Amino acid sequence: MEQSVGALVTRSAQRFGDKTAIVADGKAWSFRQLDSLSSNVADSLRERDVGKGSVVSLYSPNCAQWVIAYYAILKLGAVVNPLNLMLTPPEAAYAVNDCNAVAVFGSLEKLVPLRDTLGAGRVRLISFGGPGASIESFDDLLTDGEIGSFPVEGISPDDLSTIGYTSGTTGHPKGAMLSHRAILMNTAMTSTFHIRTEHDTVVSALPCSHVYGNIVMNSAIACGMTLVLHAVFEAKAILASIENYRATIFEGVPTMYMYLLNAPELGDYDVSSLTRCTVGGQTMSTYKMREVEARLGAPLLELWGMTELGGLGTTHSLYGPRKHGSIGIPLPFLSARIASLKIPSGIAPAGEVGELQIKGPVTMMGYFGRPEATAEAIDRDGWLHTGDLACMDEEGFIFVVDRMKDMVITGGYNIYPAELERVLCEHPAVAMAAVVGIPDETKGELAKAFIVGKSGVQVDTDGIVEFCRQKLAAYKVPRFIEVVDDLPKTSSGKILRRELRLREVTQKQPS
Incomplete structure (x- = not known):
């Protein structure tokens, strides 16, 4: 290293010389x-x-x-x-x-x-x-x-x-x-798990300023790959790059894959060069993951990371076992555990939901000028408290349930928006979905779903509610569904639930 x-x-300049490293804006x-x-x-x-x-x-x-x-x-x-x-x-x-x-x-x-x-x-x-x-x-x-x-x-x-x-x-x-060690270690271990080499060409519209996009960039440079870098995500332009540059890897967040699946032109492009794709940033329904693999003809490797780790914390190995819906296992040299929500300082047993915590050489040194916030995030034993609710199965695969702050509590019951979103995205008329809690005087909060329909498909909200009733407990079924043209997103394409929640709260306030 x-x-x-x-x-x-x-x-890499010494090893790969005049080989193309970056393609951006046609140059x-x-x-x-x-x-x-x-x-x-x-x-x-x-x-x-x-x-x-x-x-x-x-x-x-x-x-x-x-x-x-x-x-x-x-x-x-x-x-x-x-x-x-x-x-x-x-x-x-x-x-x-x-x-x-x-x-x-x-x-x-x-x-x-x-x-x-x-x-x-x-x-x-x-x-x-x-x-x-x-x-x-x-x-x-x-x-x-x-x-x-x-x-x-x-x-x-x-x-x-x-x-x-x-x-x-x-x-x-x-x-x-x-530290330099955190970025270098994250780059090296991600590259190892995904078998990234100088024979790969990767297409990405992930912002280099985001930890996911930053690791994509650093691993491309470190491994001698060619990185075809897009300033913004646009489905047709991405598909054209995959075809023109015979890309072996595409990397993105769930919304990018939703747009690709919803693009009428998807079948017009040759994407047969792809050998694997990665997805992170938010949870994705296993139904949509299987559809991506079928349409793009390549395995989809789910990953999970955060700013405080400088990139990934967990992912799947390209040649190892994979489980759709799981964020995989910790990168080498890292440890992960699920802290119990019931017992202070306890570890949750297999299958029980708790807080995902990470420990190892990629964790941050702390928050700049914020010792109190650092102490809240990293405990005395060096475990980073991620704020993500997750569970671990008997084989050590981790499944993120949702962000702790996004959990909806209705009538005393916990609802995880990601679970509802996964079910909604299984409906044949739904391209994307986001669920948030909205205030309710009786039950505290109620779940509301915002849905983007598939191109050219009529969305029947009553039919979607009935679809949810067949797959979810009664208290989990969204009480309101609104069809929208698009969903608010970050620069990396991550859906901003908080903007939807803020809009609902603002609309309900008296003028």
């Missing part, structure tokens, strides 16, 4: 080019007094410049702060200021409003799209002069490499601090 994340691209970059250009940018940053321990933010859609800047920052021993693309300028500015970033790379349209939010002169703004008032051009950092040796000496695997901010569902988001 390398000493630092920045060394990944240098080693290809070789491993040698990525290594050379990232060293150029690192040298220019050093001239601007960015060095070991300095924090630099990235705030743009997927592009080759993002990848180059990422490795440049880490080659210096500096710390990368990948910002969620969907953050508003004030939200992004909060993270930049909170982690004391000295510079921000990004798209010009993102940086211009940010300029007025940050203290002038303290933070350098460097645009991928060209210069502006008080904004430098990324091209100016691509110097051709005498370049020093990178990565710089003295970077330890236990040094801070990344500060990744959580989604911040309540209050301000928190910056999870991740």
Whole structure:
């Protein structure tokens, strides 16, 4: 394993040279080019007094410049702060200021409003799209002069490499601090489980700023793969890339697969080159997973991870046993347990729902400047409390039930939205579904389902309710169903239940 994340691209340049590493916006970059250009940018940053321990933010859609800047920052021993693309300028500015970033790379349209939010002169703004008032051009950092040796000496695997901010569902988001070891270990073990090699071509629209997309990018660079990187997900463009580049891997979240299955053009594209796909971010119905495998002709490997782990915590091995609906088993060198909800400090027996907890070298170093929050998340024995409800079977496979905060309690009964969503997605008229709890004076909460219908199919809500009654206990059947054109999602495609819940609560408030 390398000493630092920045060394990944240098080693791969030595091994794979002029082989295509990245395809983005119709242009290809070789491993040698990525290594050379990232060293150029690192040298220019050093001239601007960015060095070991300095924090630099990235705030743009997927592009080759993002990848180059990422490795440049880490080659210096500096710390990368990948910002969620969907953050508003004030939200992004909060993270930049909170982690004391000295510079921000990004798209010009993102940086211009940010300029007025940050203290002038303290933070350098460097645009991928060209210069502006008080904004430098990324091209100016691509110097051709005498370049020093990178990565710089003295970077330890236990040094801070990344500060990744959580989604911040309540209050301000928190910056999870991740070491080089955490990212390197996650990259190596994910690659090992999924058998990623230089013979693979991967298509992805997952944001590189998201931990899932970040591991996809790092594993592609580390293993000598070709990464066909999309700035946004669009079903036809993804299918075209799989066909044109003979992709062996597609990686996405459940909603991306739902859109692919719902695309009338799916059968028009040759996707026979695919040898496996991965899915994570949210639970997915086993019915839909089997449909994906049948339509795409490749196994679908479910995985699970979080910002505080710098990527994956669990997944399935490509050549090992798999169970649909399970997030698999822990990555090598990690331990997982299900903490009892009934007995303090107890472990739940097989099949019983409790909190999923993870321990090992990929767990975060803590939340930046938040010792109290760190103590709440990581106990004295080093177990990370994930906030996910899960159970483990006799063979050690883990099944996520839902997020603890998303559980709906109706008349004293616990309802897990993910369970209802899986059943709803089995209905032949349903493309996507999301379930949230809405306030009710009598029962506390009631389950409401939001449904996106399949293309060209008429949705009969009464028929869907009856379908649910056949598969769910009476108290679990959604009391309300609303058909919508689409569902709110994060930049990575994860469905935002909280926005649906907030909309319901807001609508019920007196004007």
